[in-house]
Amino acid sequence: MNFDADLLARLQFAFTIAFHIIFPSFTIGLASFLAVLEGLWLTTRRPVFRNLYLFWVKVFALSFGMGVVSGVVMSYEIGTNWAEFAKASAPVIGPLLAFEVLTAFFLEASFLGVMLFGWRRVGPGLHFLATLLVAVGTLVSAFWIISANSWMQHPTGFVELADGSLRATDWMAVIFSPTFASRFVHMSLAAYLTTALAVGAASAWALLKDDDQPESRMALRMAIGMFAIVAPLQLLAGHESGKMVLEHQPLKTAAIEAYWRTGPDQPQSLVGLPDRDAGKTHLEVAVPGVGNLIQGVPKDRVLQGLDAFPRADWPVVGLVYWSFRLMVGLGLAMIALGGWGAWLMARKRLDQSVWFLRAAVAMGPAGFVAVIAGWIVAEVGRQPWTIYGVLRTADSASPVGAGQVSASLLAFMVIYAIVFSAGAVYILRLIDKGPEPGPEPLPSGDGRAPGTALAAVPPEPEA
Amino acid sequence: MPVIIEPPPEEDAPRPSLRRRIGWFIGLAVASMAATVLVAYTLKALLV
Secondary structure: OOOOHHHHHHHHHHHHHHHHHHHHHHHHHHHHHHHHHHHHHHHHOOHHHHHHHHHHHHHHHHHHHHHHHHHHHHHHHHHHHOHHHHHHHHHHHHHHHHHHHHHHHHHHHHHHHHHHHOHHHHHHHHHHHHHHHHHHHHHHHHHHHHHHHHHHHOOOOEEEOOOOOEEEOOHHHHHOOOOHHHHHHHHHHHHHHHHHHHHHHHHHHHHHHOOOOHHHHHHHHHHHHHHHHHHHHHHHHHHHHHHHHHHHOHHHHHHHHOOOOOEOOOOEEEEEEEEOOOOEEEEEEEEOOOHHHHHOOOOOOOEOOHHHOOHHHOOOHHHHHHHHHHHHHHHHHHHHHHHHHHHHHHOOOOOOOHHHHHHHHHOOOHHHHHHHHHHHHHHHOOOOEEEOOOEEHHHOOOOOOHHHHHHHHHHHHHHHHHHHHHHHHHHHHHHHHOOOOOOOOOOOOOOOOOOOOHHHOOOOOOO | OOOOOOOOOOOOOOOOOHHHHHHHHHHHHHHHHHHHHHHHHHHHHHHO
8 A cells, every 4th residue: 555645644634533422422322312311300309310410411512512623633634634625615615614614613612611601690581591592502513514425425405617626506506405304313312322332331330330329210211211212213324325326426325334245135234245356356255136126126126236337436345345244233232222212111120131231341442443434435435536526636736755654643643532532531530430329409498309209298287 | 538529508598599590500501611621622722
C-alpha cells in the first residue's frame, strides 16, 4: 500500500470522524432520555427520576463537550486536506453545514447552560423547556448532517459549472435527496439504540455491584424497554436503507454482498474472505438463491455484480463486506438482548438474572461499534468518490505533501489519545460511581413522603 | 466538592417571579451562546 497524501488525508479524516461520531450518537439519545426523565419527574415527582437526571446530565455535558471539540477539528480538516472538495462543493454543502450550526448547534449550546446551571433560577417548567430544546437540537443537528452526507451519496438538485464548481438549482432536492429519509431514520434509531445500550450497561454494572439501587433498576428497565422496541425497528429501517443503496449505488451493494458477477438469483454470502484481486470470496459460506429475496427484489431480476464496474472504481470490498456483517451481527445481538430482557421483565426475574446483567454490560459498547461499522459501510462503500458520480476522492484533496499530512495525522493521534482518553476515563469513573440517591423528600407530618402515591390519599379525620 | 450542576428547587422553596425566571432563562441561554462563540472564534484565530 502506497501511503501518499490522498490516502493519509483519508486516514486522518476516518480517524477523526470515527472518534467524533461516538459522541453525537450518544448525546442524541441521551438528550431525549433526559427529557423523558425530567418529564417523568415533573409528572410523578418520584425522586428516582430526578436522581437519574442529575447523574446522566453530567455524562451528557461531558460527551457534548467532547463531541463539539472533535467536530470542530473536522470542519478545519476539510479546509486543510480537502480544499478541492471544499472549492467545488461549498456552494451546496456549505449552507447545509451553516444551517446545522445556526439552527441546531446554537440551540443545543445555548440551552445546555440553562439545563446545567438554571434549574432553581428558572424553575421546573422553563428548565424542562430547555431540556426539550436541547433534545430537539440534537435531532435537528443530525438532520442537517445526514442531509449533507446523503447528498454526497446521491447528489440531486444541482448543476456543475464550467470551472468544476457546483451550484444548487433546487434546495429541496438538495436537502431531501432520495436516500435522506431512510438514512436519517436509520441514524436516529442507531443513536437511540447506542444510548439505551450504554445506559443499560451502566445500570447493569451498578446492579451487579449492589442490587439495592432503585435508580439503576429503573434505568435498566427503561433501557430494556427502549432497545426491545427500537432494535427490531432498526432492522426494518436498515433494510429500507439497503434498498435505497441497491437502487442508487449498486456498486456499494455489490461490495457489501460480495456479488462478483452480474446476474439474477444471487446467493446470500454469510461469511467469507473477499479477495479483490482474485475477484472471489475464499472460504465462503453462502445460501444460494436467497440474495434477491433479502434485497427485496424478484428472483429473476438481474443484480449488478462488481464485474459490471471498472475495477479501478471498486471500493475496498473486504472492509465494506466485514463492516456490514459486524453491524448486522451486533444488531441481531441487540434484538436478542432486548427480547431476553423483556421476557425476564415480564416474568419479574430481571434482578435475579446475573447472566443477563453481565450480557447487558458486555453489550454496552455494541452501539458505538455498530455505528462506526455502519459509517465505514457508507463511506468506504462510496469510494472512489467523495460526491458519488460527480467528484472523485483523488480530485478532492488539497495540494499538500504526504509529509505535512502525516505530521498532522500523528499530532491528531497523540492529542486525541490524551484528550479523549482522559474524557472517556472520567466518564467511565462517573458511571462506575453510579447515580447518587440524593436527598429524599422530607416526610410530611403524618410520615408520608410528598410526591408518593400515599401522600395523595387524604388524611383520615381525627376523631 | 461544590455542586456545579444545579439541582431542582425544593418543594417548599419560595418561587421567584415569572419575570425573574424568564430573565434567568434568557440570560443563561445568551451567556452559553456567547461562551460558545468565544471558543469558536478563539479556535479560528489560532488556526487561521
